[in-house]
Amino acid sequence: MAAATGDMPTYQIRAPTTALPQGVVMATSPGSLHSPQQLAQEATRKRELRLMKNREAAKECRRRKKEYVKCLESRVAVLEVQNKKLIEELETLKDICSPKTD
Protein backbone atom coordinates (compact mmCIF):
# COMPACT_ATOMS: atom_id res chain seq x y z
CA MET A 1 0.00 0.00 0.00
CA ALA A 2 0.99 3.65 0.19
CA ALA A 3 4.51 4.15 1.47
CA ALA A 4 4.93 5.78 4.84
CA THR A 5 6.08 8.98 3.19
CA GLY A 6 3.75 8.73 0.23
CA ASP A 7 0.44 10.36 -0.45
CA MET A 8 -2.73 9.55 1.41
CA PRO A 9 -4.54 6.42 0.24
CA THR A 10 -7.78 7.28 -1.46
CA TYR A 11 -9.77 5.06 0.85
CA GLN A 12 -8.88 7.17 3.84
CA ILE A 13 -11.61 9.44 5.04
CA ARG A 14 -10.62 11.54 7.99
CA ALA A 15 -13.70 11.87 10.11
CA PRO A 16 -13.93 13.97 13.23
CA THR A 17 -13.74 11.87 16.34
CA THR A 18 -16.90 11.90 18.36
CA ALA A 19 -17.91 9.64 21.22
CA LEU A 20 -15.60 7.53 23.32
CA PRO A 21 -15.93 3.75 22.96
CA GLN A 22 -18.54 2.23 25.25
CA GLY A 23 -17.42 1.61 28.80
CA VAL A 24 -14.75 4.28 28.78
CA VAL A 25 -14.92 6.68 31.66
CA MET A 26 -13.12 9.99 31.72
CA ALA A 27 -10.45 10.40 34.36
CA THR A 28 -10.67 12.81 37.18
CA SER A 29 -8.96 16.10 36.51
CA PRO A 30 -5.13 15.90 36.58
CA GLY A 31 -5.05 18.37 39.43
CA SER A 32 -6.63 15.83 41.73
CA LEU A 33 -3.82 13.27 41.29
CA HIS A 34 -1.25 13.04 44.07
CA SER A 35 0.44 9.80 45.11
CA PRO A 36 2.76 7.79 42.86
CA GLN A 37 0.16 5.04 43.04
CA GLN A 38 -2.50 7.35 41.65
CA LEU A 39 -0.13 8.49 38.94
CA ALA A 40 0.60 4.88 38.02
CA GLN A 41 -3.11 4.10 37.90
CA GLU A 42 -3.67 7.06 35.67
CA ALA A 43 -0.86 5.95 33.35
CA THR A 44 -2.36 2.48 33.15
CA ARG A 45 -5.78 3.88 32.44
CA LYS A 46 -4.39 6.09 29.69
CA ARG A 47 -2.56 3.16 28.13
CA GLU A 48 -5.67 1.00 28.16
CA LEU A 49 -7.67 3.79 26.62
CA ARG A 50 -5.07 4.28 23.92
CA LEU A 51 -4.97 0.56 23.16
CA MET A 52 -8.73 0.41 22.98
CA LYS A 53 -8.91 3.37 20.63
CA ASN A 54 -6.12 2.01 18.44
CA ARG A 55 -7.83 -1.38 18.31
CA GLU A 56 -10.98 0.25 17.01
CA ALA A 57 -9.00 2.44 14.64
CA ALA A 58 -7.25 -0.62 13.19
CA LYS A 59 -10.59 -2.36 12.67
CA GLU A 60 -12.02 0.66 10.92
CA CYS A 61 -8.89 1.10 8.83
CA ARG A 62 -9.06 -2.51 7.67
CA ARG A 63 -12.75 -2.24 6.90
CA ARG A 64 -12.13 0.82 4.71
CA LYS A 65 -9.21 -0.87 3.00
CA LYS A 66 -11.34 -3.92 2.14
CA GLU A 67 -14.02 -1.65 0.76
CA TYR A 68 -11.44 0.20 -1.30
CA VAL A 69 -10.03 -3.02 -2.74
CA LYS A 70 -13.55 -4.24 -3.60
CA CYS A 71 -14.19 -0.97 -5.34
CA LEU A 72 -10.98 -1.28 -7.35
CA GLU A 73 -11.82 -4.86 -8.29
CA SER A 74 -15.22 -3.95 -9.60
CA ARG A 75 -13.68 -1.10 -11.57
CA VAL A 76 -11.19 -3.55 -13.09
CA ALA A 77 -14.09 -5.79 -14.11
CA VAL A 78 -15.89 -2.90 -15.79
CA LEU A 79 -12.76 -1.76 -17.61
CA GLU A 80 -12.01 -5.28 -18.80
CA VAL A 81 -15.45 -5.56 -20.38
CA GLN A 82 -15.02 -2.12 -21.93
CA ASN A 83 -11.60 -3.05 -23.28
CA LYS A 84 -12.90 -6.26 -24.78
CA LYS A 85 -15.67 -4.38 -26.57
CA LEU A 86 -13.21 -1.85 -27.96
CA ILE A 87 -10.95 -4.59 -29.26
CA GLU A 88 -13.89 -6.25 -30.98
CA GLU A 89 -14.96 -2.95 -32.47
CA LEU A 90 -11.45 -2.37 -33.73
CA GLU A 91 -11.37 -5.75 -35.42
CA THR A 92 -14.70 -5.06 -37.09
CA LEU A 93 -13.48 -1.71 -38.41
CA LYS A 94 -10.27 -3.29 -39.64
CA ASP A 95 -12.31 -5.83 -41.60
CA ILE A 96 -14.44 -3.10 -43.12
CA CYS A 97 -11.51 -0.88 -44.08
CA SER A 98 -8.99 -3.43 -45.28
CA PRO A 99 -8.73 -3.67 -49.09
CA LYS A 100 -9.85 -6.96 -50.54
CA THR A 101 -6.77 -8.94 -51.72
CA ASP A 102 -8.21 -11.26 -54.28
Add this chain to the structure above:
DNA sequence: TTCGCAATTCGTCATCCGGT
Protein backbone atom coordinates in the same frame (compact mmCIF):
# COMPACT_ATOMS: atom_id res chain seq x y z
C1' DT B 1 -10.30 -38.03 13.90
C1' DT B 2 -6.21 -35.54 13.96
C1' DC B 3 -2.19 -33.46 12.17
C1' DG B 4 0.21 -30.03 9.36
C1' DC B 5 0.09 -26.18 6.57
C1' DA B 6 -1.49 -21.86 4.30
C1' DA B 7 -4.47 -18.13 4.56
C1' DT B 8 -6.90 -14.90 7.19
C1' DT B 9 -7.87 -12.10 11.22
C1' DC B 10 -6.60 -9.54 15.22
C1' DG B 11 -3.99 -6.73 18.57
C1' DT B 12 -0.06 -4.07 19.28
C1' DC B 13 3.83 -1.10 18.27
C1' DA B 14 6.23 2.40 15.60
C1' DT B 15 5.87 6.03 12.67
C1' DC B 16 3.98 9.71 9.96
C1' DC B 17 1.37 13.77 9.59
C1' DG B 18 -2.07 17.36 10.35
C1' DG B 19 -4.22 20.22 13.79
C1' DT B 20 -3.71 23.17 17.84
Add this chain to the structure above:
DNA sequence: ACCGGATGACGAATTGCGAA
Protein backbone atom coordinates in the same frame (compact mmCIF):
# COMPACT_ATOMS: atom_id res chain seq x y z
C1' DA C 1 6.28 21.15 20.64
C1' DC C 2 2.74 18.21 21.63
C1' DC C 3 -1.29 15.29 20.77
C1' DG C 4 -4.09 12.07 18.54
C1' DG C 5 -5.72 9.55 14.43
C1' DA C 6 -4.36 6.59 10.43
C1' DT C 7 -1.81 2.96 8.81
C1' DG C 8 2.25 -0.29 7.70
C1' DA C 9 4.72 -4.05 9.90
C1' DC C 10 4.89 -7.86 12.77
C1' DG C 11 3.73 -11.79 15.66
C1' DA C 12 0.05 -14.59 17.73
C1' DA C 13 -4.38 -16.65 17.30
C1' DT C 14 -7.90 -18.57 14.51
C1' DT C 15 -9.86 -20.86 10.52
C1' DG C 16 -10.26 -23.88 6.49
C1' DC C 17 -8.81 -27.82 4.17
C1' DG C 18 -6.53 -31.81 2.35
C1' DA C 19 -3.70 -36.02 3.59
C1' DA C 20 -2.82 -39.80 6.57
